[in-house]
Each structure stands twice: as structure tokens, then as C-alpha cells.
Amino acid sequence: MDAEKLLQLEGINKEFNGIQVLFDVGLTLYSGEVLCLVGENGAGKSTLIKILSGAETPNSGTIELFGRKYYKGIRLWQAIAAGVATIYQDADLVDTLTVADNVFLGEELKRRGLIDRTKQERITQELIDDLGLRLSADSLVEDLSPGQKQCVQIVKAIKRDARLLIMDEPTSSLGREETEALMKLVRRLADEGRGIIYISHFMEEVFRIGDRALVLKDGHCVSTRILSDTEQEQLVIDMVGRAASSFYSRKEIAKGEGLLEIQNYSGGGLVKDVSFTVRQGEIFGLGGLVGAGRSELMRLVFGCDRKDSGRLVLNGHEITPSSPSEAVRKGICMIFENRKEESMFSIRPVRENITVTSNEKRKLLNLAKEEQIVMEQVEKLHIKIFDSSQEAGKLSGGNQQKMVLSRWLVEEGEIYIFDEPAKGVDVGAKEEIYKQILRLAEAGKYIIVVSSVLPELISLSDRIGVMRGGRLTSIIDRADATEDKLLKEFIGI
Amino acid sequence: MRKKSLKKTMRDLWLSQWFILLLIIIAISAVTAAVNPSFLRFTNLLAVLNQVASLMLVAIGATIMIASGHFDISVGAVVGLSVCVMAKLVLGGVSDILVFLAGVLTAVLCCVLNGALSIALKSPSFIITMATTSVYSGIGLLLTKGVIQTITGKFRFFSGVKLFGTIPVMLVIALGGYIAAFLMMKHTQTGRQIYAIGANPNAAYLAGINVNRSKIKFFAIDGLLVGIAAAMYLSRLGSALPSYGSGMEMDAMGAVVIGGTPISGGKGSIIGTLFGVLLIGLISNALNMLHVDAYFQDIASGLLIIVALAISALRQVLAAAQQRRNAGE
Numbered sequence: 001m002d003a004e005k006l007l008q009l010e011g012i013n014k015e016f017n018g019i020q021v022l023f024d025v026g027l028t029l030y031s032g033e034v035l036c037l038v039g040e041n042g043a044g045k046s047t048l049i050k051i052l053s054g055a056e057t058p059n060s061g062t063i064e065l066f067g068r069k070y071y072k073g074i075r076l077w078q079a080i081a082a083g084v085a086t087i088y089q090d091a092d093l094v095d096t097l098t099v100a101d102n103v104f105l106g107e108e109l110k111r112r113g114l115i116d117r118t119k120q121e122r123i124t125q126e127l128i129d130d131l132g133l134r135l136s137a138d139s140l141v142e143d144l145s146p147g148q149k150q151c152v153q154i155v156k157a158i159k160r161d162a163r164l165l166i167m168d169e170p171t172s173s174l175g176r177e178e179t180e181a182l183m184k185l186v187r188r189l190a191d192e193g194r195g196i197i198y199i200s201h202f203m204e205e206v207f208r209i210g211d212r213a214l215v216l217k218d219g220h221c222v223s224t225r226i227l228s229d230t231e232q233e234q235l236v237i238d239m240v241g242r243a244a245s246s247f248y249s250r251k252e253i254a255k256g257e258g259l260l261e262i263q264n265y266s267g268g269g270l271v272k273d274v275s276f277t278v279r280q281g282e283i284f285g286l287g288g289l290v291g292a293g294r295s296e297l298m299r300l301v302f303g304c305d306r307k308d309s310g311r312l313v314l315n316g317h318e319i320t321p322s323s324p325s326e327a328v329r330k331g332i333c334m335i336f337e338n339r340k341e342e343s344m345f346s347i348r349p350v351r352e353n354i355t356v357t358s359n360e361k362r363k364l365l366n367l368a369k370e371e372q373i374v375m376e377q378v379e380k381l382h383i384k385i386f387d388s389s390q391e392a393g394k395l396s397g398g399n400q401q402k403m404v405l406s407r408w409l410v411e412e413g414e415i416y417i418f419d420e421p422a423k424g425v426d427v428g429a430k431e432e433i434y435k436q437i438l439r440l441a442e443a444g445k446y447i448i449v450v451s452s453v454l455p456e457l458i459s460l461s462d463r464i465g466v467m468r469g470g471r472l473t474s475i476i477d478r479a480d481a482t483e484d485k486l487l488k489e490f491i492g493i
Numbered sequence: 494m495r496k497k498s499l500k501k502t503m504r505d506l507w508l509s510q511w512f513i514l515l516l517i518i519i520a521i522s523a524v525t526a527a528v529n530p531s532f533l534r535f536t537n538l539l540a541v542l543n544q545v546a547s548l549m550l551v552a553i554g555a556t557i558m559i560a561s562g563h564f565d566i567s568v569g570a571v572v573g574l575s576v577c578v579m580a581k582l583v584l585g586g587v588s589d590i591l592v593f594l595a596g597v598l599t600a601v602l603c604c605v606l607n608g609a610l611s612i613a614l615k616s617p618s619f620i621i622t623m624a625t626t627s628v629y630s631g632i633g634l635l636l637t638k639g640v641i642q643t644i645t646g647k648f649r650f651f652s653g654v655k656l657f658g659t660i661p662v663m664l665v666i667a668l669g670g671y672i673a674a675f676l677m678m679k680h681t682q683t684g685r686q687i688y689a690i691g692a693n694p695n696a697a698y699l700a701g702i703n704v705n706r707s708k709i710k711f712f713a714i715d716g717l718l719v720g721i722a723a724a725m726y727l728s729r730l731g732s733a734l735p736s737y738g739s740g741m742e743m744d745a746m747g748a749v750v751i752g753g754t755p756i757s758g759g760k761g762s763i764i765g766t767l768f769g770v771l772l773i774g775l776i777s778n779a780l781n782m783l784h785v786d787a788y789f790q791d792i793a794s795g796l797l798i799i800v801a802l803a804i805s806a807l808r809q810v811l812a813a814a815q816q817r818r819n820a821g822e
Binding site for chain 1: 679680681682683685688689692693695696697698699700701702703759760
């Protein structure tokens with residue numbers, strides 16, 4: 001079969017709130033090919049596929065799809081009509097309908113005005129059998145395993161004659177056998193002349209299934225490699241090798257006498273028996289792939305989720321909290337990963353956002369003093385606002401994050417947990433946040449930083465704990481930490 | 494410099510719902526007075542206020558509920574139950590102060606139960622209070638066997654006692670409630686918890702607020718206000734039936750919405766609600782004064798809410814425009 005050019009992206013640029021996340025990205029996809037998209041978290045993979053599937057419009061660049069050019073980005077319906085199907089990690093299906101109903105959702109077959117269930121089920125079953133899947137067209141989607149749900153999405157795509165399939169980490173929630181079956185299916189779909197864009201963190205999968213790999217890093221295309229001629233080593237270097245300037249150089253801070261012990265934390269069906277210690281004035285980094293259980297662990301430590309086991313001991317005294325309010329009383333502070341959902345009161349003023357935690361200590365508020373505290377923080381962290389009554393949701397990402405951080409700085413806690421402290425913020429705010437973290441270390445606090453950004457993890461931490469599959473698999477000293485080594489630890493090769 | 498700040502103050506005033514409501518109140522009063530001068534008589538205005546005094550307190554509770562992301566649609570039934578409990582006690586010869594305390598306690602317990610059920614069953618308070626509405630009405634019916642409880646001449650403190658010989662004490666209490674609620678929203682931890690939980694309950698929990706305890710507290714405050722409202726209601730009417738409060742929850746929520754509080758939670762204006770209640774009371778009186786058919790009054794009160802929403806929507810457009818101007822400056 002002659003390879004036909006299905007897709008060509010040229011010069012795609014994209015920015016969110018003034019932060020550029022894609023720079024002149026281009027890619028080409030031929031029929032019968034599996035193109036793997038690889039890169040660290042935040043490299044821009046998701047944004048790129050959102051642009052491809054029409055969920056986001058690029059700021060500039062052209063998309064040529066099946067020979068037709070789209071200049072101002074493609075619309076969601078245009079992409080679907082043209083034959084692009086995106087298969088998401090969290091299957092995008094209606095749980096309470098059957099497989100056949102889902103496959104025909106929005107394009108139901110009708111007979112005399114009513115839905116022709118029998119015919120829908122027959123056609124669906126034919127498609128399923130054709131793909132060699134073990135699935136029944138009349139079973140309810142909610143009874144299916146994650147792998148089967150992925151398959152339903154694929155069946156749906158085939159039913160629509162999709163010629164370009166985008167799969168975003170399809171195996172991340174699958175077991176070994178399901179992964180195996182899915183890999184076979186993907187290969188077969190490609191061999192039948194479709195084009196597949198496959199995103200995965202797992203190197204083994206990439207090399208097994210992919211024809212070529214496009215490496216993205218910090219929004220730039222680093223390389224396109226033909227996988228049969230490439231060493232795994234080389235691909236990892238492409239993914240992590242970067243300019244030294246993205247590292248933050250920190251000073252050494254003398255450690256104090258105190259010791260924080262995280263003992264045998266398990267829970268949430270993911271975290272399994274994690275223990276480590278943090279010395280006073282130490283910054284302990286926690287790395288791993290998305291889904292390794294880092295945030296889940298920290299939520300257990302902060303007391304916001306129910307744990308199966310675990311004790312938090314500070315200088316010999318147990319301080320295990322069972323709720324966030326208890327954690328705050330015991331001097332534990334946590335900056336959460338999802339700012340908008342977990343930290344912000346977007347429709348409330350900046351002032352209330354900063355003092356929400358400290359106000360829990362007094363029944364009556366002193367508004368003049370509160371304003372003074374808020375303005376001190378605003379000045380200290382260079383938060384850009386008109387005045388303290390401005391709505392928090394109207395600030396830029398960096399200013400929002402600094403605002404959330406200052407909520408905990410007025411708190412005078414002992415233990416600070418940062419979950420992705422610089423997620424979605426610009427360079428300036430990032431520096432400011434790092435500076436504050438170091439200042440806390442200097443003040444003799446105990447600090448844990450969860451980060452998916454390797455340079456951040458390496459340049460901030462004294463030691464880095466690596467989590468994989470809910471367990472703490474190793475602890476690496478800063479002196480020995482390289483991006484290459486860490487990434488291998490994350491993936492487990 | 495000073496001139497500019499005055500200009501800004503005027504602009505802020507135009508953007509506040511209560512100010513627009515005040516203008517509408519003045520306009521309606523002017524028209525009504527022109528047609529029927531007896532509208533402006535002191536006794537008439539006092540009667541209007543007297544009629545809405547109970548609603549005023551219930552509407553404060555509704556504002557707190559909605560601002561914190563909750564709905565309590567059982568308050569009408571709670572008022573009904575509470576007046577029946579109090580009337581029974583009055584007829585049993587219990588002293589006024591104990592009757593009052595029992596009425597308030599009934600209301601607080603009912604509302605706290607609403608909150609506790611909503612937390613325990615992890616269900617929206619709207620659904621829970623829909624269910625408890627029937628429960629509380631039913632208990633009221635059981636208690637009274639559906640027979641009207643007349644207490645003529647007794648339990649007269651709220652409606653009988655007049656300040657300076659003219660102003661009924663219940664009016665003073667209702668206005669006092671507004672001052673207290675205004676101060677609470679602005680100057681206390683509880684006020685901040687109301688807004689924080691209404692804006693983002695998950696973030697409030699993670700910021701260290703004991704969200705469940707706070708919710709119970711909000712429902713208890715609501716119950717306290719509803720209980721006092723019920724006592725005033727009984728004192729004014731001199732009789733009790735379980736159906737007495739029915740519809741009050743809708744009037745109260747209507748007043749909250751007219752006052753510019755969005756039902757999505759996290760925001761809420763006590764002053765807006767005050768003017769909302771006043772407008773509701775005024776319209777019905779003005780229509781009477783203008784000899785408008787009683788059937789039109791229902792239509793008018795519905796239209797009022799739609800007009801208020803239109804004003805809110807317009808204000809948002811204006812505020813956005815102003816923000817753009819600010820950003821440009």
C-alpha cells in the first residue's frame with residue numbers, strides 16, 4: 001500500500017494567558033503509520049493533540065488534514081467529520097448506555113421514528129468481531145473494564161470511518177493483558193491504512209508499537225526519530241537534554257537538628273507503605289510519573305483523604321492529622337496542585353483568599369490589620385493587583401499561585417508541602433516561588449516538594465524520592481541526580 | 494482628586510443593586526401617591542413594614558443559605574410548625590418568654606436537622622428540605638388536628654409593644670437583624686466561612702475550614718431567624734395553622750434574588766435583600782392602593798423577579814465595561 005500523507009502541521013504556535021506552550025511545532029503523519037508523541041509532563045503533547053482534534057485553536061500555523069488546509073485551526077466538528085477520532089484516557093462514554101448505544105450516540109439508526117436497537121447492536125457486534133475483540137454489543141458500559149472502554153471508543157471511531165486516531169496514554173490504566181491486546185489492535189488499525197498518533201510515557205510500548213517518534217520538550221520539537229534505528233538511550237536524551245538556564249541555582253542551607261518522619265503511609269487504593277524522613281531545613285523532592293501516587297500520598301499526609309495506615313512524627317511527637325483543619329492547627333501547610341479547584345475562591349476578593357486560613361483562628365476580624373497583612377504579602381511576593389478587593393479569578397496564573405502561597409506564608413507553619421508549586425505560571429513567578437521555598441528552608445521548616453518538572457525537582461531538592469506504582473522506590477541525593485537517571489527511575493528501566 | 498473619587502463613588506452606586514431598587518421604590522411610591530394620596534400616610538407605610546417584618550428575617554436566613562451554597566425551602570413549613578407549637582403552649586398557659594424560646598428552639602432544631610441530613614446523606618440541601626417540608630407540615634397538622642389555634646389577646650409582645658407609642662417592636666427587631674447580619678457578613682469569621690464555602694467548598698475544606706461544622710452553624714443561624722420570625726408572625730396574627738408560613742420560603746428567596754444575590758453561591762448582599770423585601774411588600778400595597786385586581790398582584794410579583802434579574806444582568810455588562818476601562822487607564 002502506498003503511504004498517503006494524512007496530516008501535516010506547520011508552524012503551530014499556542015499561548016495561554018501570555019505563556020507560550022508551543023513553538024513552531026510541525027509534524028507529518030502518513031497512512032499505515034504509528035507516530036509516537038513523547039516528552040516530559042508539560043512538554044506540550046496534550047496541547048498539540050487538542051489543537052489537532054479541534055478542542056483548542058492555535059495562535060498561528062496551518063493544519064493540512066487529508067489534503068485540505070485549515071489556516072485558523074480546525075473546529076471540533078470539522079475534525080470529527082473529516083475522520084479524526086481522539087481516544088482519551090478517561091473514556092469519553094455514557095456509562096449508563098450499552099456499548100451499541102454509545103457507538104451510535106448522536107447518529108442513531110431509526111426505524112419509523114424509533115431507535116432501531118436490534119440493527120445497531122448487530123452492526124456494532126459485527127465491528128467488534130471484525131476487530132477480534134471480546135466484547136458484547138448489548139452490555140452496559142459501566143460494567144466494562146477500563147481496557148474494554150478504550151475498545152468501545154475505538155469501535156466508535158471505526159464506525160465513523162475515522163482514518164486518523166489519536167490515543168492519549170491509552171494504556172496508563174490498563175493491566176498487562178489488556179495492554180497487550182490493545183497494542184495488537186493499534187498495530188492492526190495502522191496496517192489497515194489508518195494513521196495513529198500515540199502518546200505514551202512507557203518507552204517499551206513506544207519502541208514496540210511506533211514507527212517514528214516525535215520528541216517534544218518545553219513546547220519545541222526536538223527531534224523526529226525512526227524508532228527502528230534509534231536506541232532507547234537516545235530518545236531519553238532527546239526528552240531531557242536541555243539548556244542549563246532552566247535550572248535554578250540555589251544556595252546550600254544548613255540543616256537543623258529536627259526530624260520529620262513520614263511512617264508507613266498507605267491508602268486511597270494507590271499508595272503502598274511509604275516511609276521517609278525530612279530534616280529540619282531540608283527540601284525533600286518527590287518525583288515520578290503522573291499517576292505514581294505522589295499527590296495521593298501528600299493528601300494522605302495532610303489528612304484530606306482517608307488513609308489505611310500512616311503516622312506523621314515530628315521530633316518524636318506524633319502529629320498525624322485526620323483532617324485539613326487539624327493539619328493546619330498542627331502547623332502543616334499544603335499548596336495543592338489544582339489551583340482553581342482546590343485552592344482558590346475565584347469569585348472572592350484577593351484579601352479573603354489570602355486570609356481564609358488565618359481567619360480560622362479568630363471569631364471577630366480586624367479589617368484594618370487584615371488589610372495590612374495582605375498588603376505586606378502582596379509587596380513581598382510582588383503580586384500584581386489594583387487593590388485587595390479585586391476578584392481572585394481575574395488575576396494571571398502566576399499571581400494566583402503567589403496569592404495562594406501567601407495564604408500559607410502568613411500561617412507560620414512548621415511543615416510545608418508543595419504539590420507542583422510552579423504549575424502553569426510564568427518564569428518570573430516561578431523564580432519568586434522558588435525563592436520563597438528556599439526562604440522557608442532557611443527559616444528551619446520541613447519542606448516536601450512534589451514536582452513533575454525535572455529541572456525544578458533537581459535544582460530545588462536536597463534529596464529526591466522517586467515513586468512508582470504507589471511505592472517509594474528509591475531516594476537519590478542531589479549530587480547524584482541527573483535528568484537522565486531520574487527519568488529512568490520514574491519509568492523503571 | 495476629590496471630584497474623581499466622587500465620580501467613582503457615583504459609578505459604584507449605579508452598579509449596586511440596592512441603589513437601583515431604591516430608585517424603583519421611590520418611583521413606584523411617587524406614582525401610587527399621585528393616584529391615591531393616602532398611600533403616603535404614615536399609618537399605611539407602617540402597615541406595609543409591619544406586614545413584611547417576619548419575611549424580612551426569613552429573607553436574611555435565605556441570603557445566608559444561598560450565599561453559602563445552600564437552599565432551605567422548608568422554612569415556610571418550619572414557620573408553620575413553630576407557630577403551632579407556640580400557640581399550643583400559649584393555650585396551655587405557658588408564660589410568653591418560654592413560649593418564645595420553645596418556638597425558636599423548634600425552628601433551630603428543624604433547620605439543624607435539615608443541615609445534618611444534607612451532610613450525612615451527602616445530598617443537596619434543596620432535595621433534603623423538599624422532603625422535610627412535608628414532614629414539618631405533617632407534624633404541625635398532627636399537633637393541631639388541622640384546627641385553627643386562636644390565641645386572641647395573648648402573646649402580644651411583638652405586635653403590641655410600640656416604641657415611642659408608634660413603632661412596633663417587631664419592626665425594630667427586623668431592622669436590628671439586618672444590622673447584625675450585615676456586620677456578621679463583613680466582620681466575622683462566620684461571614685467569611687459563608688462566602689468561602691459558597692464559592693468553593695472543596696477549597697474551603699483544604700484551606701482548613703471545618704466545613705461540616707460551619708454548615709450546621711449556618712443552618713442554626715437560619716433556624717434562629719426563622720424562629721423569631723415565626724414568633725412575630727403569631728403575635729401579629731393571633732392565630733396559628735400549619736399552613737401559615739407556606740409560600741414564605743419562595744417570597745424570601747425571591748427577595749434574595751431581587752436583591753442581586755446570585756443563586757450560584759459565594760456572593761450575597763444583605764442590603765440588597767432588605768430592599769428586595771421592601772419592594773415586594775410595597776408592590777402589593779401599591780397595587781391595592783391603585784385598586785388593581787388581586788389576580789394581577791401575583792403576576793406583578795413574578796414580573797418583579799424577572800425585572801430584577803434583568804437589572805442584575807445589565808449590571809454585570811456595565812461592570813465588565815468598567816473593568817475594561819479600568820484596565821485601559
